[in-house]
Amino acid sequence: MAVMTIREALNQALREEMLRDESVFLMGEEVAEYQGAYKVTKGLLQELGPKRVIDTPITELGFAGLGVGAAMVGLRPVIEFMTWNFSILATDQIINSAAKMLYMSGGQFNIPMVFRGPGGSAFQVGSQHSQALESWYAYFPGLKVVMPSTPADAKGLLKSAIRDDDPVIFIEQERMYGNKGEVPDDPDFIVPLGVADIKREGTDATIVARSLTVPIALKAAEQLEKQGISCEVIDPRTIRPLDIGTIIESVKKTNRVVVAEESHPFCGVGAEISLQITERAFDYLDAPVKRVSGADVPMPYAKNLEDLAIPNVDQIVAAVREVAYM
Amino acid sequence: MAVHYSKVLPVAKSNSDMRKRTPEPSRRGADEKSATGVLDRDSVAVANTGELRKEQQQVKADQKGRIATLDKETLVNIYHQMVLVRRFEEKSAEVYSAGKIGGFCHLYIGQEAVAIGSISAIRKDDYVLTSYREHAHAIAKGMTPESVMAELFGKATGCSKGKGGSMHMFDKEVNFLGGHAIVGGQIALATGVAFASKYKGTDQVTLCYFGEAAVNQGAFHESLNMAQLWKLPCIYICENNQYGMGTSLQRAMSSHDISEKACAYDIASEFVDGMDVLAVREATLRAVERARQNYLPTLLEVRTYRFMGHSMSDPGNYRTRAEIERHQERDPIKLFATSLKEEGVMADKEFEDIEAQVREQVEKSLRFAEESPLPDTAELYTNVYANPIEPGKR
Numbered sequence: 001m002a003v004m005t006i007r008e009a010l011n012q013a014l015r016e017e018m019l020r021d022e023s024v025f026l027m028g029e030e031v032a033e034y035q036g037a038y039k040v041t042k043g044l045l046q047e048l049g050p051k052r053v054i055d056t057p058i059t060e061l062g063f064a065g066l067g068v069g070a071a072m073v074g075l076r077p078v079i080e081f082m083t084w085n086f087s088i089l090a091t092d093q094i095i096n097s098a099a100k101m102l103y104m105s106g107g108q109f110n111i112p113m114v115f116r117g118p119g120g121s122a123f124q125v126g127s128q129h130s131q132a133l134e135s136w137y138a139y140f141p142g143l144k145v146v147m148p149s150t151p152a153d154a155k156g157l158l159k160s161a162i163r164d165d166d167p168v169i170f171i172e173q174e175r176m177y178g179n180k181g182e183v184p185d186d187p188d189f190i191v192p193l194g195v196a197d198i199k200r201e202g203t204d205a206t207i208v209a210r211s212l213t214v215p216i217a218l219k220a221a222e223q224l225e226k227q228g229i230s231c232e233v234i235d236p237r238t239i240r241p242l243d244i245g246t247i248i249e250s251v252k253k254t255n256r257v258v259v260a261e262e263s264h265p266f267c268g269v270g271a272e273i274s275l276q277i278t279e280r281a282f283d284y285l286d287a288p289v290k291r292v293s294g295a296d297v298p299m300p301y302a303k304n305l306e307d308l309a310i311p312n313v314d315q316i317v318a319a320v321r322e323v324a325y326m
Numbered sequence: 327m328a329v330h331y332s333k334v335l336p337v338a339k340s341n342s343d344m345r346k347r348t349p350e351p352s353r354r355g356a357d358e359k360s361a362t363g364v365l366d367r368d369s370v371a372v373a374n375t376g377e378l379r380k381e382q383q384q385v386k387a388d389q390k391g392r393i394a395t396l397d398k399e400t401l402v403n404i405y406h407q408m409v410l411v412r413r414f415e416e417k418s419a420e421v422y423s424a425g426k427i428g429g430f431c432h433l434y435i436g437q438e439a440v441a442i443g444s445i446s447a448i449r450k451d452d453y454v455l456t457s458y459r460e461h462a463h464a465i466a467k468g469m470t471p472e473s474v475m476a477e478l479f480g481k482a483t484g485c486s487k488g489k490g491g492s493m494h495m496f497d498k499e500v501n502f503l504g505g506h507a508i509v510g511g512q513i514a515l516a517t518g519v520a521f522a523s524k525y526k527g528t529d530q531v532t533l534c535y536f537g538e539a540a541v542n543q544g545a546f547h548e549s550l551n552m553a554q555l556w557k558l559p560c561i562y563i564c565e566n567n568q569y570g571m572g573t574s575l576q577r578a579m580s581s582h583d584i585s586e587k588a589c590a591y592d593i594a595s596e597f598v599d600g601m602d603v604l605a606v607r608e609a610t611l612r613a614v615e616r617a618r619q620n621y622l623p624t625l626l627e628v629r630t631y632r633f634m635g636h637s638m639s640d641p642g643n644y645r646t647r648a649e650i651e652r653h654q655e656r657d658p659i660k661l662f663a664t665s666l667k668e669e670g671v672m673a674d675k676e677f678e679d680i681e682a683q684v685r686e687q688v689e690k691s692l693r694f695a696e697e698s699p700l701p702d703t704a705e706l707y708t709n710v711y712a713n714p715i716e717p718g719k720r
Binding site: 025051054056057059061062063064065066067068069070071072073074075077092093096097101102103104105106107108109110112141142144164165166192193194195196238241242243244245246 | 453455484485487489490494497503504508511513514515516517518519521522523525526544548549551552555556708709710712716717718
């Protein structure tokens with residue numbers, strides 16, 4: 001096991017998969033000469049060359065569509081959005097082309113590609129650069145949506161995503177690139193898509209968290225442990241397809257659930273998870289499912305306001321105490 | 327003065343060349359403008375019949391010159407294809423009106439010379455992507471009228487198993503990569519297909535069709551920029567039928583010269599008479615050579631006209647009957663038939679034989695579609711993912 005950052009783990013995954021399969025290429029803004037706006041692609045141009053690692057003009061719709069076209073004829077593009085905020089310009093190609101191509105061609109053209117980049121909030125970058133878009137993409141059948149929260153998951157999931165035969169939306173968290181953790185040395189290590197991970201076992205309440213809220217939930221669980229509440233923290237890791245089975249099993253054990261997410265609450269993934277819990281495990285619930293979400297506002301710039309807009313440990317602790325009637 | 331149907335813009339060698347070419351507002355002066363009412367580049371003026379007739383003679387003369395360079399089999403095939411897609415579309419209209427085809431149905435009648443002429447210039451392993459007005463391109467690329475008609479009927483035997491419909495025809499076997507229904511979307515996709523050819527080192531070229539209204543979309547500009555920047559073997563064919571649904575080019579585009587827009591991206595371009603099937607073929611051949619030999623893209627602006635509405639539900643109140651009739655004078659099939667006959671390539675009997683063969687082909691496609699089963703209801707949930715994952719399974 002080596003200790004590395006999420007940034008380094010992603011870099012390793014890209015490098016290994018590109019060495020493994022010549023049909024994989026990496027394209028995006030500043031991925032090559034600049035070594036990546038967030039240095040995730042550092043060194044790849046030098047090792048793999050300009051044919052495989054390609055800087056694009058600032059033309060998100062264009063290079064997203066180019067990637068889909070290349071995938072139609074057998075390449076496996078990894079398209080980097082400098083941030084997922086910019087993917088909004090490319091949604092036509094992601095949704096109308098990538099997600100639907102296999103279906104509307106009657107099964108003839110699958111799209112084996114990955115759209116990846118940082119999403120969610122960063123540090124005081126304002127409304128247009130701080131958005132969690134997973135519920136948008138998870139809405140569409142045809143897309144798979146992945147959000148890692150640890151270096152090991154980041155590496156293993158990205159490798160699975162690149163090997164997958166469908167379009168995968170891979171959302172990294174901008175604030176978490178420097179987070180460190182252990183990553184298995186085995187070059188064949190992968191994390192399968194569609195499998196949730198129990199990040200902490202517990203008996204009294206379940207916290208379903210993803211991406212940024214996973215480490216926050218783990219801290220909250222530590223505090224709650226001291227207050228006599230044992231929390232189980234579940235990270236779905238893949239938003240679509242969602243491993244609801246693992247969540248339901250936990251709920252049947254704890255009978256209390258908090259869903260923690262940095263995205264807006266309305267029509268969010270947390271809303272979907274909450275509903276699925278009530279559909280499948282209503283009789284096991286001792287309290288209504290509680291959500292802790294990002295504030296329902298565009299992201300403010302001011303530090304104090306930004307802090308208020310992102311879920312924190314105290315909010316999760318309070319929510320768990322609420323479902324535990326404490 | 328003579329109308330220039332074919333205008334090759336060589337790729338500028340330097341910035342100074344570019345600058346010389348760019349601001350030429352007077353290039354289309356009054357004298358040029360009056361050359362023809364039909365191909366008038368700036369207004370929908372009423373045609374001067376005398377001028378029109380003169381111009382017709384010129385087109386015929388040009389076409390006859392081209393006929394002399396081709397063997398009979400090629401010429402007959404091209405003519406056969408044109409008649410086939412015309413009769414196919416007429417039949418589609420008929421059965422659509424009878425309620426057998428659902429949704430939208432965009433007919434190609436009037437534009438046949440574009441798809442048939444250009445696809446006659448490529449190889450079977452080359453790629454074609456186009457918009458939602460794609461029945462003709464699909465057939466020209468080698469799909470059977472049966473599989474296209476069955477798709478229109480939403481039957482299991484359709485080219486997309488009945489899941490695509492009129493606007494989403496696909497056939498991997500013949501490298502027909504679809505019918506795409508968001509205006510301009512296919513332009514970026516085609517750029518990617520061409521990128522893949524270069525990446526893999528093949529000499530396959532990609533033809534990408536779109537209407538003139540798509541030129542106003544970002545996808546057009548983003549794609550052309552990348553194609554020339556990275557030297558991709560993509561041939562962008564703008565089928566300028568002069569209307570984006572009910573909005574004329576004049577009401578939608580600040581600069582009407584589409585081929586000239588290639589200057590912005592340093593791409594070679596040509597303006598082509600889209601009513602002359604052989605002119606389209608020749609221009610495409612030049613572009614194909616550029617793409618196959620040197621991985622270079624080309625923009626072709628092919629001026630054409632659709633004789634039918636935008637779709638079957640179009641009331642057509644945005645243009646006059648007289649305007650349509652004026653363009654029908656230049657019906658690409660009639661024009662080609664006359665040339666073939668006058669040049670002695672085909673005799674009356676051969677024309678009749680082709681009509682009979684085509685009628686049988688279309689009837690056969692209709693019978694096939696009618697007799698085919700609907701998709702199995704289990705098909706609703708297939709083909710969503712190539713690799714469906716059962717959540718929780720390691």
